[in-house]
Amino acid sequence: MNAVVPRPKIEKRAVHGVLMLDKPLGLSSNDALQKVKRLMRAEKAGHTGTLDPLATGLLPLTFGAATKFSQVSLEADKGYRATLQLGITTTTGDGEGEILQQRPVDVTPEQIQSACEAFKGPISQLPPMYSALKHQGRALYELAREGITVERQPRLITIHALDIVQWQPEASLLVIDVRCTKGTYIRTLAEDIGERLGCGAHLAALRRTGSGPVRVDQAVTLEQLEAMDDTARLAQLTAPDSLLGExxxxxxxxxxxxxxxxxxxxxxxxxxxxxxxxxxxxxxxxxxxxxxxxxxxxxxxxxxxxxxxxxxxxxxx
CATH class of the missing domain: 2.30.130.10 (PUA domain)
Structure with a gap:
């Protein structure tokens, strides 16, 4: 019988700063945080707001003293690039859910522009059942998976900018850039745009492109971090006050x-x-x-x- 060789204990250390991670598809924010925390051998770390496993893009991670200022990034305006699949609605509002309805897509670029314009500025948004909001101590998505729907209160959010990046009529795919206040559900926005166009829609892909003054092109991927030596990894950290740069x-x-x-x-x-x-x-x-x-x-x-x-x-x- 082979003896079990214990894994070497990682010696943790005080690390301070902010790492801008480009989160990969399929990984939860906490899983991404734990992987980077191990790579950094950091004693203390946190993230600045959950990014859905099906979303990619900017996830600022805080270490040491910087964790005291995570709320600054959490409260900041966000930027997203969203891909909408027109003509199909799903149970979850994204590609993971079952198809609820399929409708023909017969829209013009002018109609799409008009529909997008209607959602600029302050709007009321109903949080989706498939969200991390809590009801009596349980996440709404847990209840939704059990077929339970509970009453939710609409919340006021602001869409600062909503720009059309690409319209692919042959595939009924609409790509938009959104800049919005915290707490905006892009999945709900996608569904609402689809309903305004009369054909329905769901969110096919989502990438966070910005948080406050930080942009995703300043971020590093997990693969890049894993390929670096310790000195190079530490060099990726910005100072804790970088979240307060404005x-x-x-x-x-x-x-x-x-x-x-x-x-x-x-x-x-x-x-x-x-x-x-x-x-x-x-x-x-x-x-x-x-x-x-x-x-x-x-x-x-x-x-x-x-x-x-x-x-x-x-x-x-």
Whole structure:
């Protein structure tokens, strides 16, 4: 009988930063996170909002101190490229479900343009049953698989942009680019566009192309990460404050930085701002986030002195 050889224990370490992953098809966000976490040998990691297994594209992953700011990416506007199959509706609103209805597709480019224009701006959207929303502690998709439908409340979302990329009349495939607020269900949008055209539709493919200021062309694939050595993998990380890149910055003297890190409010000669990123001066170090009200800088999320020291060491190589 062959002896079972134990797998070597991976020695974990403090890793800080944000990795922009191009998530592959068929992998859940958490599965992708765990694979990258092992590759990075990271002690602490998280993702910034679930991307469906059937979707590909941008999934920012946070490590160490950066996990404190995951919510920033979660709240950010998103960009998607969606492929709609016109003429066929399914039980799930995507290609995984069973066909509910097939209808002829007889639409003009002008009608498609008009239908898409109708969904720009603030709209009310009913979350689909096949979603991760919870009802009495259970995900809606679990109930849907059991044939149970529950009442859902419509939510207000905003479609900032909806552009037609390609219309393939021979295959009844419509490709669109969407920029929208968080919580938008592109699957529901696809179904609604199909109904407005009178032929129905389901979401055939989805790729997240952006989150806040970050774009998918800045992302790395799992295969690329696996082929890298440790130094190259660490080089893929952007600093924890990269998620806050659009916020105004405040730089404090070392003395003021110490007081800020202890949670004390600081007087600053700056305009009020709901969100700022705060730095120490020498050496320049990211301290955390805050806001300015009535000339006072007030801390929101602070890094610990140990996290700051570890980040400076990591940056120094």
């Amino acid at each position: 916020w105004p910055e405040v730089v404090l003297s070392n003395e003021e930085a110490g007081r800020f890190l202890s949670g004390m409010r600081r007087r600053v000669a700056l305009a009020d701002a709901p969100q700022v990123r705060v730095y120490g001066q020498m050496p320049r170090a990211f301290l955390g986030s805050g806001h300015i009200t009535g000339g006072e800088l007030i801390a929101d999320r602070l890094l610990s002195p140990a996290e700051i020291a570890s980040m400076l060491m990591q940056a120094a190589g």
